[in-house]
Amino acid sequence: DGGITQSPKYLFRKEGQNVTLSCEQNLNHDAMYWYRQDPGQGLRLIYYSQIVNDFQKGDIAEGYSVSREKKESFPLTVTSAQKNPTAFYLCASSLGTGGNQPQHFGDGTRLSIL
Amino acid sequence: DAKTTQPPSMDCAEGRAANLPCNHSTISGNEYVYWYRQIHSQGPQYIIHGLKNNETNEMASLIITEDRKSSTLILPHATLRDTAVYYCIVRVWKAAGNKLTFGGGTRVLVKP
Numbered sequence: 001d002g003g004i005t006q007s008p009k010y011l012f013r014k015e016g017q018n019v020t021l022s023c024e025q026n027l028n029h030d031a032m033y034w035y036r037q038d039p040g041q042g043l044r045l046i047y048y049s050q051i052v053n054d055f056q057k058g059d060i061a062e063g064y065s066v067s068r069e070k071k072e073s074f075p076l077t078v079t080s081a082q083k084n085p086t087a088f089y090l091c092a093s094s095l096g097t098g099g100n101q102p103q104h105f106g107d108g109t110r111l112s113i114l
Numbered sequence: 115d116a117k118t119t120q121p122p123s124m125d126c127a128e129g130r131a132a133n134l135p136c137n138h139s140t141i142s143g144n145e146y147v148y149w150y151r152q153i154h155s156q157g158p159q160y161i162i163h164g165l166k167n168n169e170t171n172e173m174a175s176l177i178i179t180e181d182r183k184s185s186t187l188i189l190p191h192a193t194l195r196d197t198a199v200y201y202c203i204v205r206v207w208k209a210a211g212n213k214l215t216f217g218g219g220t221r222v223l224v225k226p
Binding site: 004 | 155
């Protein structure tokens with residue numbers, strides 16, 4: 001089945017440690033996104049990529065990094081510079097970035113600090 | 115993007131139609147109306163979207179008023195699995211950074 005796979009489902013980070021969240025899609029979508037959701041809050045855009053080898057900062061990019069070496073994959077690294085990383089991280093993809101292109105989401109990774 | 119207003123919560127009887135309203139009185143001509151839902155601890159699920167015509171798919175129907183200032187999402191036969199928070203969003207046609215901005219949504223509880 002086509003879809004977006006995020007792994008792991010749960011992740012724990014020690015202080016000062018970088019962790020990488022995986023996002024893979026087999027929908028042949030050009031655009032991919034990373035959002036952060038805090039309890040009871042809406043989504044905040046971290047990074048997005050419209051095409052392979054290109055990505056742009058979203059509203060809260062500080063403390064995060066991404067790469068887009070393959071169309072199917074858009075991993076997110078939460079660095080030690082991100083001081084409040086505990087959140088629900090959601091990856092999404094869409095055929096393009098136009099207003100008529102729905103974004104489809106994975107099931108998320110819940111990151112907690114030890 | 116235009117702001118949307120939704121009731122904070124509503125109950126629905128299983129097997130009955132659920133009609134979820136959304137007000138977007140400041141919507142502009144190039145903005146689409148989108149509906150998503152989010153079940154607890156899962157990623158948002160895309161339901162349907164439209165510009166000005168009514169739309170129907172296997173999940174729901176979207177009715178947009180002629181002046182486009184409001185819309186209604188209709189779940190024709192609600193099941194217990196439809197219990198979720200439903201978000202109405204308007205999105206402008208933009209070349210880049212087309213993020214989704216979720217408001218408070220409507221918490222729908224489907225009761226047996």
